[in-house]
Amino acid sequence: QKEVEQNSGPLSVPEGAIASLNCTYSDRVSQSFFWYRQYSGKSPELIMSIYSNGDKEDGRFTAQLNKASQYVSLLIRDSQPSDSATYLCAVNIKAELTGKLIFGQGTTLQVKP
């Protein structure tokens, strides 16, 4: 079992719909969770971070964390074609002070006009 798992997709949604991206992780002591967006041929950029159970909203993006279920998700409301990218879930596992992140394989999102 991988430490961080995502469905590789592609996840295809129509423009204006809500895209829901999911991630599970294996280490119960994980404290910090991140969503990165990576366009094809580019480097990852952080779009959301979440540290406590519940929802965190930033514009069209909402991150949801459920530590009991070891599950973190990203919702993108009013999806736009420019949201088409690979979304990487990253978890800070084990030693907090290292700053090391374990990345999932990424979910490719396609938003169709």
Next chain:
Amino acid sequence: EADIYQTPRYLVIGTGKKITLECSQTMGHDKMYWYQQDPGMELHLIHYSYGVNSTEKGDLSSESTVSRIRTEHFPLTLESARPSHTSQYLCASSEWAHQYFGPGTRLTVT
């Protein structure tokens, strides 16, 4: 805006050559990382550093080496490039766990 730079952006080199990929950041971050990523594939951590004179190997075995003599600089060296080293190399830095990525170096070894 993250201030982390990588040079060169693209490199095509023959087998057996020694290469150094440069990474610099101006944010004063203690932690720096090197990742390897093939097209459409996962990010794999190959090296990281907690600070000056501190380097450790990552989760993916790599024939490359790194050094950290200055806080802002974290170069990666391949002593003898091989076609299997063809990949994208991404450098990142962080103060804690939020990592900022550089633009990457796409390496092709012929």
